Amino acid sequence: MSSEKQGAADNKVGGGLLRSSLVVGVMTMLSRVLGLVRDVVIAVYFGSQAEADAFFVAFKIPNFLRRLFAEGAFSQAFVPVLSEYRTKRPHEVVQELVNRVAGTLGLTLAIVTSLAMLTAPWLILVFAPGFHGEPAKLELAGNILQITFPYLLLISLTAFSGSILNSYSKFAVPAFTPVLLNLSLIGSTLLLTPYFDEPVMALAWGVVIAGTSQLLLQIPFLKQIQLLPKPMWGWKDPGVRRILKLMAPAMFGVSVAQINLLLDTVLASFLQTGSISWLYYSDRLMELPLGIFGIAIATVILPSLSRQHAGEDPKAFSATLDWAVRLVLLIGIPAGIALFLLAEPLIATLFFHGRMEDRDVIMAAMSLRAYSAGLMFFMLIKVLAPGYFARQDTKTPVKIAMFAMISNMGFNLALVWSFQHAGLAMATSLSAALNAGFLLWGLVRAGVFKVQSGWGLYGTRLLLANVAMGGVLVWLSHSTQTWLDWSLLQRVEHLVILIVAGLGAYGAILFAAGLRPRHLRH
Template sequence: MARLNGTTKTVTIVMVIMILSRLLGFIREVIMTNTFGRGIETDAFFAAFTIPDLMYTLLVGGALSAAFIPVFTSYLATEGEKEAWKVGSSFINLVVFALVIISILGILFAKYLVPFVAYGFKGEQLALTIKLTRFMFPAVTFTALAGLTSGILQAYKQFYVSYIGPILYNIGIIFGTIFLSQYFGIIGTAIGVIIGAITNFLFQFFFAKNKMQYYYLGFDFKHPGIRKIFKLILPTLIGLSVNQVSLIVNQNIASLLDTGSITALRLANRIIQLPLGIFAVSIASVIFPTITSQIARGEFEKFKYTFSLGMRNILFIIIPSAVGLFVLRMPLIRLLFVNGAFTEHDAFITAQVLLYYTPGLVTQAGIQILIRGFYANHDTKTPLKVSIISVISNILFNIVFVKYTSFGVKGLAFVYSTTSFMNMVILYYIFSKRMDGIKDKEIFISIGKTLLACIGMGLVVASVNMYLTKFINPFDKYLQIFQIGISSITGVGIFVLIAYLLKMEELRRVVKILLRK
């Protein structure tokens, strides 16, 4: 019970930090769109960021979650700190060395890489994308170092600092956009990316260094822990590569559509990432070391309980969040982005993309914890196989939708949600069958009650929003805040009331998380 209370407290604090981080991320996007609009410059910036981000995702994001944290945590739990750091030191040194080399090569050969992520770019836009790519590649190494220190802190179950770091990263980009863009244009934002990445790493390293007394320079490739990491990494890197290929194909398709399509996809996705990051990722990340340790100690019933509770709590929050975004998509995007160079037409296009993205929010939330369930069991091959099926379907459906329908950029979002649902269902079926059940009855009852509460909530929010729209100037920011605020508060009240009448355990859990000090 004490362990569960500790986890609850950790989730609460992590959520608060994540909210601040995601809000700063929104402020970052708002400032960028107000400054540069939805056009050539923002499309070039987001396309240029794809390549460094791809390197980071493959070599750090996937390696950390799928291999390093589970293996390092297992060694800490069973073999002791000194032995764990024999594994950690070799892995960290290898990743840093690889990323430094990749960053140098990326700067030198940027003009050959950019056409792979933005095939439709020509002339001035292509030249700008190449220039931005070269400016941002150095940030890869520092972002990787920040990711590694974050993994160390999470392995020691010290989550707070690892989630504060991204706040500093966002502040760096905001600084670049506000102050440096006056002199360098959108290049100033790229410089801000580097400033943010360096600050993020230095902040986390200040706290992580106290845990690194057994760290040493060198490589020990014969250590069984390193071999285990490489065994886990290979299928994960293949799987992530497949996913990234899908994203790059989608971006290339978007680059062939109307100008601003990449930006519309980016902004709608940023909105989806807000509840996904605050709730799904934070809860899944906090319980990940716990379920990994439970598996390592053979505590399978405790694992099932912790996993089921995490999934139910995530979906209890994410499903109504998706419904709220679906209903309030236009006033929300108008409030966040319409200003300066970002027009009402830009808001309408982005809102249409968001409409088709919202179902994917729920499925991606489920995938977040399901994948960690596989990783906790040291299984990276199953998510890989499912990912390949999903990505191939995603690419084929996108080509069909763009070529044979008038959906345009909206079709990319619709296919994303559809293939994400397929991915989640397959992962859940396999994982539940392998674990001889993961308290499936409790999960499905919870989902059913949550959907019932969301129906009532959605109808009320839509009615309140439509009523207020008749009297509110859509271009007055204060009135927009009032409209969204009243609609949201009313919706939350209705949802909580129905959940209370349905006697949902998740309501008590979430209230406990929100009220815990």
């Protein structure tokens, strides 16, 4: 079968973008829900104490690099090139590209991982310099990092495998894979902590177990599409060199939000104990809608945009971007409002157990509100950046990203002293707004993104629905102290009532204003 016919068949099987987005969204929702369960378990066992701060920093380093290289720069550089090969070249050539990318990526990451494990204590000081004055916390974080850093190698190869599957419209397995990380960390916390002098070390080994299982899960499905990699060194291969050339600027263009969050951690390490954990817990809640919807939409549209660009179909390219932006606003605006209005109820219900104290709930809610202001912009970045990467344009987004990062540093320094950890979160949201704004402006100016008809009516519907939802949530709200005084069962019951009432009001107004499911299809 020719690559063109194969692509058409895969597209038919994969269905429309909305259906594919729902598949990814459902799998991601399962992962995020389990992620919240994981964080609840960690909060019960470790709270916001020094050992929790040490683990979060040590895990953030390989996790940050994973998002930067594997899910960020690598995926955005690899998928467009793979899609072009798949569209224009025979399967044998695609297989050779996969083999050489696998070998080059694997060996490079193995070297990086080995060096990082040898220099773990110094890396901790780079990413959390505030630990210098706390020798015990610094030593513990260094020991954890030596165990967790191989996760970068394992999960990067997993992301490589997932990118291949996504390019062939096999979205479910890569989206399900993160579930294994959450299950592993939950199991390690519950089952392995009694076997360690430092109980938090169980989490470190849980990370390694997760990385291994995530990679192994991909293998049968790669065999199914006849693209199981046979690693070969390919530094001089033209396809590999194109991917590497696209990767360097893409590291900034896609992952600026992660860099900003990492800068938050660096500055938070100088603040009072608990600041890193408060930012972590609030970021996890913000990541729930971002992962379920923003990343799901971005995952689905990148292969589609890449094929449309390779097939020289600018009208379809623009229509796909327009559809993605509409869907992001439909979900991102109400999600941000809900996180802002329900900050204390969410934190109290999910994390107010064990060693978590009243003050931790209030402090984490402060940073959650600050992050919620930027949620829509984080989601827009996810769907606008592929508009550049699908066209193999990495220079423009890197310029925008560098400006956003510099702005974030300025916002951090301006806000951290007065607002502490919440100021760091707000700085990240402000820089995300700048990033998304310039990405959109660049696409419109280049004529790549042309606004489709119907935006006036669509915007009116969204405005009315969000006002109604916000009013219902405010009307049904209780004081923070009431939430803290309630039992867990009472908190769960009232949170469910708030969520159902808010969603009901939002959906009812949209329906009354004339929005139907057919309007969301693409």
